Amino acid sequence: MSRLDVRFADCARDNRAALVTYICAGDPDFDTSLELLQGLPAAGADIIELGMPFSDPTADGPTIQAAALRALQGGQNQQRTLELVRRFREQNQSTPLVLMGYYNPIHRYGGADFIRDAAEAGVDALLVVDLPPEHDNELGPMARDAGLQMIRLATPTTDAQRLPRVLEHASGFLYYVSHNGVTGVGAADHTAVAQALEGIRAQSSVPICVGFGVRRAEQAAPLAQVADGVVVGSALIEALQQGGVAAALGLTAELAAAMPRQA
Amino acid sequence: MTHQNYRREADALGQFGQFGGRFVAESLMPLVLQLEKAYNEARAEPAFIAELDRFNAEFVGRPSPLYFAERLTEQYGGAKIFFKREELNHTGAHKINNCIGQALLARRMGKQRIIAETGAGMHGVATATVCARFGLQCVVYMGATDIHRQRDNVARMRLLGAEIVPVTSGTGTLKDAMNEALRDWVTNVDNTFYMIGTVAGPHPYPTLVRDFQAIIGREAHQQMLEREGRLPDSLVACIGGGSNAMGLFHPFLDYPEVQMVGVEAAGHGIDTGKHAASLKGGTPGVLHGNRTYLLQDGDGQIADAHSISAGLDYPGIGPEHAWLHEQGRIEYVAVTDQQALDAFHNCCRTEGIIPALETSHALAEVARRAPTLPKDHLMVVCLSGRGDKDMPTILGLMEEGK
Numbered sequence: 001m002s003r004l005d006v007r008f009a010d011c012a013r014d015n016r017a018a019l020v021t022y023i024c025a026g027d028p029d030f031d032t033s034l035e036l037l038q039g040l041p042a043a044g045a046d047i048i049e050l051g052m053p054f055s056d057p058t059a060d061g062p063t064i065q066a067a068a069l070r071a072l073q074g075g076q077n078q079q080r081t082l083e084l085v086r087r088f089r090e091q092n093q094s095t096p097l098v099l100m101g102y103y104n105p106i107h108r109y110g111g112a113d114f115i116r117d118a119a120e121a122g123v124d125a126l127l128v129v130d131l132p133p134e135h136d137n138e139l140g141p142m143a144r145d146a147g148l149q150m151i152r153l154a155t156p157t158t159d160a161q162r163l164p165r166v167l168e169h170a171s172g173f174l175y176y177v178s179h180n181g182v183t184g185v186g187a188a189d190h191t192a193v194a195q196a197l198e199g200i201r202a203q204s205s206v207p208i209c210v211g212f213g214v215r216r217a218e219q220a221a222p223l224a225q226v227a228d229g230v231v232v233g234s235a236l237i238e239a240l241q242q243g244g245v246a247a248a249l250g251l252t253a254e255l256a257a258a259m260p261r262q263a
Numbered sequence: 264m265t266h267q268n269y270r271r272e273a274d275a276l277g278q279f280g281q282f283g284g285r286f287v288a289e290s291l292m293p294l295v296l297q298l299e300k301a302y303n304e305a306r307a308e309p310a311f312i313a314e315l316d317r318f319n320a321e322f323v324g325r326p327s328p329l330y331f332a333e334r335l336t337e338q339y340g341g342a343k344i345f346f347k348r349e350e351l352n353h354t355g356a357h358k359i360n361n362c363i364g365q366a367l368l369a370r371r372m373g374k375q376r377i378i379a380e381t382g383a384g385m386h387g388v389a390t391a392t393v394c395a396r397f398g399l400q401c402v403v404y405m406g407a408t409d410i411h412r413q414r415d416n417v418a419r420m421r422l423l424g425a426e427i428v429p430v431t432s433g434t435g436t437l438k439d440a441m442n443e444a445l446r447d448w449v450t451n452v453d454n455t456f457y458m459i460g461t462v463a464g465p466h467p468y469p470t471l472v473r474d475f476q477a478i479i480g481r482e483a484h485q486q487m488l489e490r491e492g493r494l495p496d497s498l499v500a501c502i503g504g505g506s507n508a509m510g511l512f513h514p515f516l517d518y519p520e521v522q523m524v525g526v527e528a529a530g531h532g533i534d535t536g537k538h539a540a541s542l543k544g545g546t547p548g549v550l551h552g553n554r555t556y557l558l559q560d561g562d563g564q565i566a567d568a569h570s571i572s573a574g575l576d577y578p579g580i581g582p583e584h585a586w587l588h589e590q591g592r593i594e595y596v597a598v599t600d601q602q603a604l605d606a607f608h609n610c611c612r613t614e615g616i617i618p619a620l621e622t623s624h625a626l627a628e629v630a631r632r633a634p635t636l637p638k639d640h641l642m643v644v645c646l647s648g649r650g651d652k653d654m655p656t657i658l659g660l661m662e663e664g665k
Contacts, residue, residue: 055564056438056550058445059288063431077562103286103549130286131547134276153289157452162293180290181450237406 001151003096003124004172007046009208010226014257016260017224018046020209021252022233024067024099025050025084026076027240033071036245041095043249044256047209048063048088049127049228052081052101056171059129061184063234067241078109082121089122098172100127103138111139115146125149125172133165140169147192154179154200156192173207173229174200184234187213194226217258224259269516269592275464278554280589282582285465287552290449295552299467299655301372306474311367318363319478322396325351325360327479329486329643335629342636344629345495346616346646347483347511356619356648357479357507358389358460363459364475366393374456377398380438380444382409382503383574383621384416385648388581390520391425397442401425404443407435409573416652426542434567437503441551462502462581465552469581476510476579483643484514491641497522500645501624502595503539507647525584526628528570529597539568541580542588550578555585565573571600571656572620574648602627604660607650619648620656645655 001009011018021040026033040048053076055069060068085097099118106114106128118126126148131138133152143150149172156179158166167174176196178188188210197208210223211231220230232255240248277285277299285295305311319325328351332344349357369377375662377399378515381387387403394401403420407429410417417427433439441464449459462469462476480498487495498515500508502525515521530538538544541556550555550565558566558578568578587593598606606626610618619628650657 055433056442058442058551059290059449061446072564077564079562103564104557104559104565107549107554108546108559108561129288130552132285132287132289132292134285134292152612155288155290157290157293159293166289177290182446204266 002172003094004047004149007096007172011228012198017227018209018229019044019252019259020047020049020211020229020231021045021236022049022231023053023236023240024053024064025081026053026071026074027067027237028070029074030076030080030084032245034087036240037084038091038251039245039249041092043252045252046097047059047096047098049098049100049231049233049234050081050085051109052078052105054102054105057102059182061182061234063184063237067237075154078105078114082117085121085123096124097122098125098127101129103128103131106139106251112142115139115142119146119148121230123148125151127151127175129153133156133168136169151175153177156196160199161213163200167204167206170204170206173209175205175231176200176208176210176227178210178212183212185213187219189225193223198227216254217254220255221258225261230259267282269587270513273466273470275313279583279586282555282585283466283469283553285375285552286549286554287465288449290452291465292309294448294452295465295467301418302368302467302471305368305371309659315364315367319360323363324351325478326482326486327351329483329490332614336431338613339630339633341638342633342640342642343638344633344644345641347479347643348620348646349479349507350616350618350649354385354389354392355651356385356389356438357510357645358386359392359474359477360478361460361472361506362389362393364471365456366397366399369399369456369458370397374454374458376402376451376455377458378402378404378444378447378455379458379460380404380437380440381460382440383572383619384409384413384420384652385426385539385574385596388416388419388423390458391420391423394425395423402428402447404428404430404440407431407439409436412656413573413652414655435499436568436573437630438568445551459499461506462583463504463551463553463555463579469553469583472506473509473513473583476506478514479507479510479645480512480514483511487641487643494521494642495643496520497524497640497642499524499526499642500627501526501575501579501621501647502580502584503528503577503621504579505581507645508616509581509583511643511645512593523593524628525593525595526624527595527597528572528575528624529599530569532599537569539570539575539577541578542585543597544593545578547585553582555579555582570582572605572624574619574621596628598624598627606630607657616646617650618646619650620653622647646653
């Protein structure tokens with residue numbers, strides 16, 4: 001079983017949703033980023049999404065755009081992002097870590113080389129925003145051979161006819177984008193999300209994490225009732241920027257307290 | 264050259280060889296697939312084509328003339344130079360050819376809101392124009408730097424009822440405007456049609472923009488046969504994303520005797536790193552939905568392009584150009600800001616035509632090439648746009664004494 005599979009099984013046993021925290025590697029610098037990364041599991045993060053900064057993040061809102069820019073200005077690159085993962089793994093062997101980002105930095109690194117180095121560093125899965133299932137051949141087969149899971153995205157525009165295509169080769173979890181838009185902007189309609197998850201579960205048993213626009217514990221709590229995991233990103237990045245690592249870890253703890261299921 | 268079929272449709276992945284594709288977020292996948300289906304249906308329908316033809320004739324003013332540039336020909340003393348006069352189209356550039364086509368498509372698909380990115384503002388003006396004509400809401404994303412250097416076009420778009428959204432991220436140029444337009448599209452998926460202005464972006468955009476622009480080459484073909492009784496020997500066009508070049512070249516691709524030259528912007532010079540020549544100075548990568556040649560660093564971060572011409576100031580190029588480059592079918596060269604400016608002034612005074620700075624890059628290559636060619640060599644250059652919009656840039660430079 002992969003770290004992700006183990007983690008979702010543990011959460012299900014504890015009757016709670018997994019808290020998935022997104023941070024941008026190297027924001028605002030390598031050392032701060034490492035400190036935050038190392039503190040997240042104890043603060044209550046079940047799964048970590050580590051963003052690979054890219055100059056042109058077209059699916060992200062202003063907060064993550066700015067974080068990527070800060071990271072790049074601080075000298076972050078793909079090599080250093082993998083170095084962050086290695087350093088994290090020196091202390092933590094159980095928390096699943098997903099690298100999330102855009103295809104071009106991986107393409108430039110060389111797909112095969114990147115997958116080899118990512119697997120060696122201790123990465124569990126990749127989520128490449130602009131690599132839809134139609135282009136699975138770019139990385140999918142190599143990643144699966146290396147033991148990396150490929151996280152798929154489903155959105156409100158993914159209709160019933162398209163869903164099987166998205167679910168084919170989906171592993172680790174399915175990232176359900178709660179509403180049409182960019183990260184960190186707008187809010188989810190919980191009823192619509194619950195309905196969409198029902199449709200997906202009819203076709204697949206892969207755990208589903210819901211993200212986009214989840215900022216506070218009171219927004220996360222109702223999603224935790226219906227989803228296998230809840231993703232928070234922009235709000236954590238803002239907390240980090242405003243109050244440093246302590247503030248980001250404080251928010252993580254508040255969000256973690258919203259994960260248990262009521263029933 | 265052995266005869267090969269270069270006039271191809273993209274494959275099932277939306278690719279020309281390894282270039283192109285549909286590298287977009289999942290939210291946009293259903294939309295680009297829907298667009299592809301709608302376009303394939305439309306282009307097979309005689310009624311759609313007839314309506315497109317009617318608008319091209321009556322609204323755009325097509326066919327555009329093929330003009331013998333007699334004084335320029337005499338000056339260079341070599342090839343016989345012809346201008347394909349796309350700058351005489353309604354709105355002053357080739358961009359309208361594509362916008363009419365996409366507006367008819369948007370209307371067919373029931374989309375009421377149009378978004379577009381623009382660099383020089385010519386695509387923005389053409390988009391605002393067709394939106395006014397078809398009664399569609401129009402939002403144009405434009406880099407803050409470009410808004411400043413192309414302020415006349417900004418005023419024109421506003422007159423036509425478009426909302427201009429300034430983009431300050433990145434360098435505030437075309438690439439950043441496209442990022443912002445994509446973010447709008449992903450947010451407004453239900454009612455919005457993204458009118459891309461060049462032969463780039465996710466499939467089917469490179470194909471459909473090419474098809475709407477190919478009227479340039481089809482007309483030039485027929486006009487040259489009527490005038491000279493044979494095919495041209497060479498074609499020259501400037502390339503940012505590459506839509507006017509693709510429009511002129513594509514109908515001629517399978518005539519091996521016709522040479523083609525695409526002219527990229529070398530800015531201050533390719534060796535200075537301040538340029539916009541993706542093929543001559545870039546490497547393959549994935550941006551804005553397609554794999555193509557890009558200006559990027561060793562980490563895959565997109566580099567800032569530089570060109571005096573806002574319309575060429577883009578770090579990528581259409582994927583079909585990238586493929587034709589690797590096939591060796593089209594020759595790609597680059598000319599500097601200064602060479603383009605020299606050609607600009609020369610065209611104004613020699614032919615009485617004020618060309619766009621984009622177009623002036625093609626004219627600079629003509630200046631380099633024409634004198635070396637025999638007098639019976641027939642050369643067609645795409646006069647893609649007029650230069651009125653560039654007056655602030657040109658006047659600024661003249662005041663600085665350049």
